[in-house]
Amino acid sequence: xxxxxxxxxNLEQNLMFFKxxxxxxxxxxxxxxxxxxxxxxxxxxxxxxxxxxxxxxKAVDEQANKETFHGYTLGAGAxxxxxxxxxxxxxxxxxxxxxxxxxxxGAGEDxxxxxxxxxxxxxxxxxxxxxxxxxxxxxxxxxxxxxLCANEENGFLPLPDPNIKADIIYICxxxxxxxxxxxxxxxxxxxxxxxxxxxxxxxDSAYEAFIEDPSLPRSIFEIEGAKTCAIEICSLSKxxxxxxxxxxxxxxxxxxxxxxxxxxxLWKRNRAxxxxxxxxxxxxxxxxxxxxxGMCECMKNIGVYKNNARCIMQTLDKLGIWYCGxxxxxxxxxxxPNNMGSWEFFDYLLNEIQVVTIPGVGFGNGGxxxxxxxxxxxxxxxxxxxxxxxxxxxGI
Amino acid sequence: xxxxxxxxxNLEQNLMFFKxxxxxxxxxxxxxxxxxxxxxxxxxxxxxxxxxxxxxxKAVDEQANKETFHGYTLGAGAxxxxxxxxxxxxxxxxxxxxxxxxxxxGAGEDxxxxxxxxxxxxxxxxxxxxxxxxxxxxxxxxxxxxxLCANEENGFLPLPDPNIKADIIYICxxxxxxxxxxxxxxxxxxxxxxxxxxxxxxxDSAYEAFIEDPSLPRSIFEIEGAKTCAIEICSLSKxxxxxxxxxxxxxxxxxxxxxxxxxxxLWKRNRAxxxxxxxxxxxxxxxxxxxxxGMCECMKNIGVYKNNARCIMQTLDKLGIWYCGxxxxxxxxxxxPNNMGSWEFFDYLLNEIQVVTIPGVGFGNGGxxxxxxxxxxxxxxxxxxxxxxxxxxxGI
Numbered sequence: 001x002x003x004x005x006x007x008x009x010n011l012e013q014n015l016m017f018f019k020x021x022x023x024x025x026x027x028x029x030x031x032x033x034x035x036x037x038x039x040x041x042x043x044x045x046x047x048x049x050x051x052x053x054x055x056x057x058k059a060v061d062e063q064a065n066k067e068t069f070h071g072y073t074l075g076a077g078a079x080x081x082x083x084x085x086x087x088x089x090x091x092x093x094x095x096x097x098x099x100x101x102x103x104x105x106g107a108g109e110d111x112x113x114x115x116x117x118x119x120x121x122x123x124x125x126x127x128x129x130x131x132x133x134x135x136x137x138x139x140x141x142x143x144x145x146x147x148l149c150a151n152e153e154n155g156f157l158p159l160p161d162p163n164i165k166a167d168i169i170y171i172c173x174x175x176x177x178x179x180x181x182x183x184x185x186x187x188x189x190x191x192x193x194x195x196x197x198x199x200x201x202x203x204d205s206a207y208e209a210f211i212e213d214p215s216l217p218r219s220i221f222e223i224e225g226a227k228t229c230a231i232e233i234c235s236l237s238k239x240x241x242x243x244x245x246x247x248x249x250x251x252x253x254x255x256x257x258x259x260x261x262x263x264x265x266l267w268k269r270n271r272a273x274x275x276x277x278x279x280x281x282x283x284x285x286x287x288x289x290x291x292x293x294g295m296c297e298c299m300k301n302i303g304v305y306k307n308n309a310r311c312i313m314q315t316l317d318k319l320g321i322w323y324c325g326x327x328x329x330x331x332x333x334x335x336x337p338n339n340m341g342s343w344e345f346f347d348y349l350l351n352e353i354q355v356v357t358i359p360g361v362g363f364g365n366g367g368x369x370x371x372x373x374x375x376x377x378x379x380x381x382x383x384x385x386x387x388x389x390x391x392x393x394x395g396i
Numbered sequence: 397x398x399x400x401x402x403x404x405x406n407l408e409q410n411l412m413f414f415k416x417x418x419x420x421x422x423x424x425x426x427x428x429x430x431x432x433x434x435x436x437x438x439x440x441x442x443x444x445x446x447x448x449x450x451x452x453x454k455a456v457d458e459q460a461n462k463e464t465f466h467g468y469t470l471g472a473g474a475x476x477x478x479x480x481x482x483x484x485x486x487x488x489x490x491x492x493x494x495x496x497x498x499x500x501x502g503a504g505e506d507x508x509x510x511x512x513x514x515x516x517x518x519x520x521x522x523x524x525x526x527x528x529x530x531x532x533x534x535x536x537x538x539x540x541x542x543x544l545c546a547n548e549e550n551g552f553l554p555l556p557d558p559n560i561k562a563d564i565i566y567i568c569x570x571x572x573x574x575x576x577x578x579x580x581x582x583x584x585x586x587x588x589x590x591x592x593x594x595x596x597x598x599x600d601s602a603y604e605a606f607i608e609d610p611s612l613p614r615s616i617f618e619i620e621g622a623k624t625c626a627i628e629i630c631s632l633s634k635x636x637x638x639x640x641x642x643x644x645x646x647x648x649x650x651x652x653x654x655x656x657x658x659x660x661x662l663w664k665r666n667r668a669x670x671x672x673x674x675x676x677x678x679x680x681x682x683x684x685x686x687x688x689x690g691m692c693e694c695m696k697n698i699g700v701y702k703n704n705a706r707c708i709m710q711t712l713d714k715l716g717i718w719y720c721g722x723x724x725x726x727x728x729x730x731x732x733p734n735n736m737g738s739w740e741f742f743d744y745l746l747n748e749i750q751v752v753t754i755p756g757v758g759f760g761n762g763g764x765x766x767x768x769x770x771x772x773x774x775x776x777x778x779x780x781x782x783x784x785x786x787x788x789x790x791g792i
Contacts, residue, residue, distance in 0.1 A: 001594030003515035112670030119399035198397030274508030
């Protein structure tokens with residue numbers, strides 16, 4: 001008799017994003033005349049850069065002719081794209097060889113798959129609140145989860161606790177959901193801690209392109225010692241609007257080994273078995289992102305999102321509501337007024353002003369009482385949502 | 397200290413396809429003037445159908461404009477494509493609801509990922525020889541592998557052995573590498589066996605489009621009782637030349653449960669956590685495959701490969717060499733002459749006539765003494781390779 005994976009029983013039944021969607025749809029169904037203002041969703045709304053569009057039209061035409069047709073690509077990714085990623089890192093003085101770079105179907109896909117190269121018997125440190133996928137993918141495998149509290153006191157940027165023993169440490173900076181960003185000194189503390197304890201850091205840098213403060217690290221490999229303790233997962237979803245394109249990259253340094261096994265080699269073996277390559281057309285679109293024209297246009301789009309973020313921050317400033325994030329991040333993490341819980345405040349905003357936000361408690365119990373506001377929506381909609389937010393909360 | 401997954405130690409170090417590539421490249425390096433004839437590779441060589449090309453150009457243009465831009469799609473796949481797959485099954489009188497259909501990044505990706513929903517403590521039955529990925533992905537998780545011998549006596553189509561207790565059973569029909577195809581009566585024996593023992597069959601139907609005999613089943617769900625014991629993994633790689641596109645579909649019936657857990661629901665949860673959807677553009681190209689024009693052109697391409705297969709089979713017939721497959725399959729499984737081992741014969745063909753084939757032993761010890769010949773190459777090249785094969789082997 002086949003035995004299903006019973007660790008799935010330990011997962012929360014309601015995925016938070018689906019619950020938000022369901023509540024929103026229920027409201028629309030009951031109030032079809034009301035307009036909904038999106039200030040929650042993590043999906044982008046601006047189109048792809050012209051360089052990617054042109055690269056894809058060309059690649060599609062290549063697939064139409066026998067002479068230029070492309071079949072399987074390498075599981076680790078096409079060399080042209082791995083070289084482009086290596087050049088991107090080099091701009092920040094991070095030297096990588098292309099066999100340290102793996103092209104992926106997106107950061108989410110690699111966060112889900114990467115844990116395969118680790119034994120079940122590893123303790124996993126998750127900063128709470130955080131993106132739910134880090135915990136869920138490990139719960140599915142049966143690994144023990146330890147939660148480290150992020151809160152207003154530590155600026156939602158907790159530092160290593162020498163009393164907590166963990167083998168795998170997830171860090172997301174700029175953080176989803178809090179928008180908080182570790183500086184070099186803080187990240188160095190994590191790197192030193194991992195090297196000292198033999199832990200491996202899985203660094204989610206999906207939002208690195210939003211960092212505008214040049215003193216802040218955009219890659220963990222800007223930190224000395226990281227190559228012996230860290231894996232970095234990155235994505236073009238937010239850098240270049242690739243949420244519906246699915247392409248990212250994961251870096252596993254050749255120096256990174258545990259128990260005499262190279263993690264780079266384990267992952268290479270995994271990818272050769274479990275991935276028949278990212279679509280050729282998508283890889284060409286991704287290559288175009290790293291050209292001067294492509295990156296320039298992507299940064300213009302990010303500029304639009306940053307203006308949206310500023311609109312939200314100004315509204316919260318006027319209201320005197322505590323928040324963090326927003327400057328070097330697409331997300332603003334706001335405190336719910338009047339000690340409301342996250343879902344209570346979610347319902348309040350949906351029912352009163354039809355503004356959809358993301359309840360902080362969906363990212364862990366440490367997030368209760370907070371909301372994640374997203375700058376990825378349409379500018380006009382966000383401006384109107386901010387006006388409605390101000391009107392509703394100014395007297396509260 | 398992080399513990400790597402030590403089960404990777406149990407994998408063979410040399411992936412067979414890489415060994416073939418290395419040997420071929422070594423030969424080219426030593427003999428740069430010699431032309432290589434490809435009769436090994438499982439990759440396709442004909443371009444995509446026009447319907448897919450047009451659909452992609454349109455989808456790319458949609459991604460260039462804010463009004464038509466598509467971000468994240470559902471982890472389980474876009475409804476338009478799931479509906480197209482359901483209609484495709486309906487042509488063979490298989491009724492599926494769209495929530496039983498999951499759009500994937502390709503069959504290889506799902507073969508690698510699907511085992512996540514099963515406990516480590518399941519015994520896995522693999523037919524030997526077979527596609528190496530079934531075993532490798534389970535070895536990586538530490539599951540016990542039982543091998544069932546396929547050989548000339550059973551036509552490389554072994555039937556259930558009541559003395560062998562397994563929980564997960566992999567079946568590939570039309571088979572890779574042997575090209576053998578189970579008929580309905582044989583497949584019914586597997587379905588009955590699985591329902592009786594509580595095992596789950598993972599059916600790899602990647603080559604179903606090559607079946608021309610209308611009496612042969614193209615889906616396991618054509619067999620009564622399959623919905624309570626089978627998962628089917630399918631691919632557009634060979635149906636529509638999607639090897640570099642990466643798109644397939646997996647069917648998990650709602651009726652399929654073990655230990656009171658719906659496997660469909662477990663997989664839905666897995667996909668919601670580990671997959672942020674297949675690229676929108678690729679899903680539109682896949683949708684176009686299922687249109688009348690798309691499918692007609694794809695079947696024309698398959699016709700070209702089938703002509704290649706006939707050329708190979710006629711050559712082996714003239715030589716009096718035993719083989720199977722080739723009629724309802726892109727692969728021909730030939731016996732090496734003079735009791736040569738697979739690698740010995742591989743080297744012989746490479747060195748003497750520069751024809752690259754795939755050693756049968758790469759698919760399991762039961763494949764030693766056989767070779768997999770592929771019809772996916774260029775027709776002119778295959779014709780020349782056949783002439784060279786005939787000239788070399790006619791006197792042997």
